[in-house]
Amino acid sequence: MMDDRTLSLRVAAAPLVATGLRRLHLVAADGSRLPPAAPGAHITLTLPSPAGARPLRNSYTLVEADPERGYQLIVRRTDRSRGGSHHIHDRLQPGDTIEATVPHNLFALHSQARKHLLIAGGIGITPMLAFVAHLREARAAFELHQIASADEAGVFAALLAPHPGERIQVHAGRDACDIAALLAAQPLGTHVYTCGPGAMMDRIAAVAAELGWPASHVHREDFGAAGGEPFTARLARSGIDVAVAGDQTLLEAIEAAGIDTPSLCRGGACGVCILPLSEGDPEHRDHFLSEAERASGCHIMPCVSRSRSATLVLDI
Amino acid sequence: MATAFKPDETFRGDFRYSNSAAAVLRFPFPFVEDRYMYGINLEPHTRPGSSGAFAVAFDVDEHYVAECAERALSLAQDPGRCLVLPHMHEAEWDTLELIMESLAADYPEHFTLEREGLDWTWTNRPLGLHQTFRFGDAGTLPYPPFEYITRQAQGDFTLQDQRDGTLYIDGGITTTQADWSLAFDVGMTFHEWHGPVPLAHQAGVFDRALQYLMRVRYGHPARRLNWTLTVNPRLDTSPENYPIWGPDRASLTPENIADRLFLRVELQTFYRLPRSNALLFGIRAYLANLADLTRVPKWGRRLHRVMRDLHPEVVGYKGITRYHDVLVNHLAQFDDGAPTSPGIAPDVDALREM
Known part of the structure; x- marks a missing residue:
């Protein structure tokens, strides 16, 4: 129940509310209740990529979230987009199903505001x-x-x-x-x-x-920065290159390659997954390494941190 | 296997409490190695493949019915053990929904939740409760929603509001607490209410734990284990009742320590609540005495090494000073010097004969 992190949603309606603005009414594909959400929460939709590349993941704020009536989004058709909003505007039809994350809130109202x-x-x-x-x-x-x-x-x-x-x-x-x-x-x-x-x-x-x-x-408003640019992790001792996708963590990519490496919190706090780094320009996103440790460039926390360089060489 | 409840257990007075062999083997033993120091031991909760106390969101075990009766007794004596600040109103309903949904999904033989829009019916068979109410309308329940549902759950719960870059403890229910007071702590920030803990602040443990907890997402709960030692199987070791239980520490002897001293483990769980964006902390206490725990050879060896080498400040903070020597001398007989495997698993299918 609670750790089901992916929702399968059905488009109940998708009316155009103005030129370039489409309202999406989404309900659970199997007719069940949807998770409630606080105002300010968003969901991330998985949308097919036009070029047949990896699917796009676009985040949209929930305008309304009711467990029984469903979710309401408003999506603007943007010409600069990677194609996600085009797909929603041009192809998505009532009755279609679409995959989404459960709601996540990084833009909450403050309980003590006057x-x-x-x-x-x-x-x-x-x-x-x-x-x-x-x-x-x-x-x-x-x-x-x-x-x-x-x-x-x-x-x-x-x-x-x-x-x-x-x-x-x-x-x-x-x-x-x-x-x-x-x-x-x-x-x-x-x-x-x-x-x-x-x-x-x-x-x-x-x-x-x-x-x-x-x-x-x-x-x-903040949708968070869970993913980032894809990069390659070269595992020097194992002698393999691991492709880290934009929506995947370095740790997940290493695990997917069959390399067993310890981890615990998977949120950049505990320090258990620390790995030795020998080359590359890491983008540290953890709360574990000190400024001095970051400056020495010897370690990385693969559960949250990524790479600014195309390749990161790890001594594992 | 259906759980056989033990409704006649007591956690005060005559202390009628015991663990079955199965309960000992699934005990959430807290020491992953032969030494103990504060650290960040947070990890994702309810991952596929988890077992024992970690298999479901809110574990219901053989002590469920008796623990709910104990909670009712504590609340009757001191209603202030349940406090929720007014701005946590939505978090109360979030908690009720989360616990009802989880219990009904994980234990369908014991709990049922039926929903027609906002008209809900809750059935709790072990406690013999059947309640129809309107979700969001506190007047349709016999207690406020947070108190209503946590009276039917094992362990304490606190509600944290997330604002100003920290967590505020703005509500909770505490009748199974290890010597801390909700009435004293309510309204404090994360660093304030952890103020008394030695050593960990300097190590940056609370700074990092706070960053992690503030990022706990809906649908991605986390957990950690904490521990202390308690004389007698007493759940309510509150500062309010210190005169009742404090003197117990002076009653331990080499002859009675195996039966009377209990390892008290807190399975702490952390849930992002969806409507309120608050964070729910579950603090579930498990009690097992030394006699039972040392029937698992690995745990006996490890308990001896951990207690023998415990940092003096930790010994003091956890209230062990007075009987530390008796404890270590007693545990020495279970340590043959053999190595122990990493992790908390008991490594046996049955307990050693007494």
Whole structure:
């Protein structure tokens, strides 16, 4: 039950809500209940890759997550994408099944916030829709500012549909919202949540810091960095090259190659899986090695850490 | 094999408590090697192929019915053993759902959960309970949801809110605790409530453990084992009741230590809760006395070596100082100097004859 980490979902409906914006309603393929999720959570869909390469894994925020009614996502068709959003927009049909991870939340509401200030840019609206539903039910103080291009402002206004007395504003155009004035006007104890283009989220964080907001009061959407670029691990003593895929850990790749290597927490904390490194440029993501140990370049924790160089040579 | 419950066991007063041979062989022995020091022993929980106490999310064993009765007794005497801060309301329902779903899936002969939308019916056959309620409406249950379900589970539970880059202990139920007080700790951060532990802070253990725990994901629970020693099979070794159990330490002699001294192992489990994003800690206490544990030759040898070489600060922190000599002298007879295999497995199918 609880360690079933992959969901098989059926597309119940996939209506276009505006040009380039498609709402996906997903239910469990076998009709069972789906795991609930907190507002701000996302799931990662496995989508076929256009070139027949390894499947794409795209993360989307849950706009709504109800164990019985199912999950709602809103997906924008992006031209710069690797093809995931094209697949959803052009090929996915009601009745199709799709694989997804269970929900994961790296963008949670803060339980002690006196007020929640939500600022979204473009498709960054998706977690805000989940936040607004939750904050309304909890009768919590909040305010939402949606920044949209002029031609999409109407679409977002319709999606947000403010209740009477709520401060929900759609700003048409990137410069239509005075971030500094907005933050400066907030009462003490406010937490700000941002989702949108990286530059927008960086700017809000910088303005908040200038105004003296504690960093712990500034939140931004995060899907996490579980995977990364693929690379090759050369196991010098075993004399084999192991291909580490983008969505696979170095440890998993070594195990898949039939090499028995000890591990325990598999989260970069315990130190059990430490391996000797002889060449390459490691990207350390663990909490075990000290700065000095990292600088010496002699070890790597393969359960979480990866490589910046195309090849990493391990002395095993 | 169906578990035969022992409803007449007691954990105070006359201490009617014993482990069957099967319970000893599945005991979560905590020492992976012949020495002990604090470290990060966190690992994924409920992996395929796990056995014994690790096979399911929440282990139900032969002591289940008696432990639930003991919890009810502790709560009747001190209702403050269950405390949940108001902002953990959703985490209460998350806990109820997780425990009900897990017990019903892992022990269908004992527990059944039926759901029609938000109208749920819960059947707990070992305790003779049948409850229809509305999920999310605390007024339809005889106790608040967290207390309701943890009264039907073995071991203590705490609820952690994750914010400001740490975990806050913002709720829990503690009637089987190894000398710590929820009423004292509630609202503290992870580093604050672990403040008294010696040596481990300096080794960075808590910094790394916190980073790991804050990254525990829904559907990917983690666990670790912790241990101490308890005189008599007493679950409630709380600071509130120290005058009752503290003097027991002075009662150990070379003649009674085998029967009266219990290795107390905590199977700690860590679950990300889905609606609240809170982290649920399960702290499940297992008790086995030296007489039973030393019937596994490997465990007898290892217990002697671990206790003999224990760091003095750990001896003090775990409350062993007063009887450490008696303990080591007693265990020496089970150590023939033979090597022990790595890991905690008993390496035998049956206990040695007494």
